[in-house]
Amino acid sequence: MNLHSIWPLGLIGVLVVSVSHVSGHGDPAARIFTDPAHDALVIDLAPMDLPANTPHHAIAQPPVATLEIPVTGYIYGFRAEVVDSAGRVLPDELIHHFNLIDPDHRELFLPISRRLLAAGHETGAIRLPWLLFGLPLKRGEHVVASAMVENLTPVAYRQARVRLVMDFTPAGRPWPLFAASPWQMDVAFPVGDKSFALPPGRSSRSYEGSPAVPGKIVGLGGHMHDHGQLIEFTDATTGQVIYRAAPAADSAGHIASVPVSRLYGWSGIGLHVVPSHRYRVTVYYDNPTGQPIPDGGMGVVGGLFVPDRAREWPAADPRDSLYQKDYRHYMRLEGGHGMPMAGQSMPMPMHMKMGAH
Incomplete structure (x- = not known):
């Protein structure tokens, strides 16, 4: 089974019971919410216009968004997509990539922010066995969401959104067996x-x-x-x-x-x-x-x-020079992006809330 068979196109009519924004962190039009009817956690980036026949460097990309996790639980699958203003799913080729980053914890191989999810148009739906594995998230922790889009098709789209749909298991259930x-x-x-x-x-x-x-x-x-x-x-x-x-x-x-x-x-x-x-x-x-x-x-x-058992995922150290340089880069505060942004990113927080799973 894949995500196409689970999700109604565009999640039209979703019952939103929990919406959380981080005031002043990125663009306020971005949102994160739960869809309990489908056991999902959903992130929508800010709406944007996608003119026809336009490469990514000529499109005002959605601004980076920092959001607060609204509920504790586990992610076991995801799909990145672009939807129009009515919630209809648009062609996969519109999305170049989507990144979801955890600024509270470090990467496995580097002392920079942990990359939670990365998807391109070729990635498709990723779904793990829900009984075995889940990525733990805690209420109050933060995620940073960003994407790059392009529209090389002959059709223009107005007020489209990049959307990340994550299969989600709420805390309190006896599964998953492994926190991954x-x-x-x-x-x-x-x-x-x-x-x-x-x-x-x-x-x-x-x-x-x-x-x-x-x-x-x-x-x-x-x-x-x-x-x-x-x-x-x-x-x-x-x-x-x-x-x-x-x-x-x-x-x-x-x-x-x-x-x-x-x-x-x-x-x-x-x-x-x-x-x-x-x-x-x-x-x-x-x-x-x-x-x-x-x-x-x-x-x-x-x-x-x-x-390994009894080993917690290490927290990030925001004082580390590599961490700071990486943070400024993925927040698009400096260096080499070469594309217009439809919004402004937040400055580096001096006292970031740290946590560990």
């Missing part, structure tokens, strides 16, 4: 823009690091741009290949999807990673144009991680 957290490793780590100029011909790019806590990777997938040939994640200490995937292309040769690997079954759950080892992500490209492609490259793997 997302992780990612990007070839453009540690901070800054994650796209890079793609040179002509064959090329590759890598990054490596060690996890902050031991645990098991139970699922992972990848994201890359057109002309991507392969992406892999390896244990650089032992040479073991943990994940290797080649993208699937559509009829026009554009990347349509990247395979997802689920590392659990009847024989066991997950592949164990430890802080004493180094792990590496590598993406491979073959650019046949003969010219460099600005922002043409990207390579990231990410997935689900279950910390």
Whole structure:
């Protein structure tokens, strides 16, 4: 079963019982609310106009939104989409990517804000076994939501919204059995823009690091741009290949999807990673144009991680210099975005509320 079979298009007529905004944090038109009829937690970014035949750099992108989690529970699936002013789902190709970030906790491989979800138009619906896994969220914690859209179709859309629909299990139920957290490793780590100029011909790019806590990777997938040939994640200490995937292309040769690997079954759950080892992500490209492609490259793997028992996910340290630089970047306060924004981002908080699962 996928999210298309669960959700009515546009969530028209949803009974909203909990809506929460963080005053002054991003755009007030963004919203987060629960849909108890479908056990969902939903984020809508601010409405925007999408003129026809317009690339992303010429569209006023929805402003970054910082929102407060309205209820405690677990996420076990999600889908990013764009809906029109009547709530009808628009073509998948309108969304380039959606990011959901947790500023209260650190990343597994870096002392920057934890990336909760990342989706592109090729990602599709992601849904984990609700009995086994769930990403814990606590009421009062924060999330930062942002997206990039483009409209290369001949049809214009007014007052469209980027929407993230998350399958949600309220607290107090006997499931899920494992509290799992997302992780990612990007070839453009540690901070800054994650796209890079793609040179002509064959090329590759890598990054490596060690996890902050031991645990098991139970699922992972990848994201890359057109002309991507392969992406892999390896244990650089032992040479073991943990994940290797080649993208699937559509009829026009554009990347349509990247395979997802689920590392659990009847024989066991997950592949164990430890802080004493180094792990590496590598993406491979073959650019046949003969010219460099600005922002043409990207390579990231990410997935689900279950910390070893009695190990809590580490809190972020907002005093860390990498944390501060990363925060200013994803809030679009500085550096290299090169696109108009339909709103302003908030300044860096001096006393951010910290928490730990």
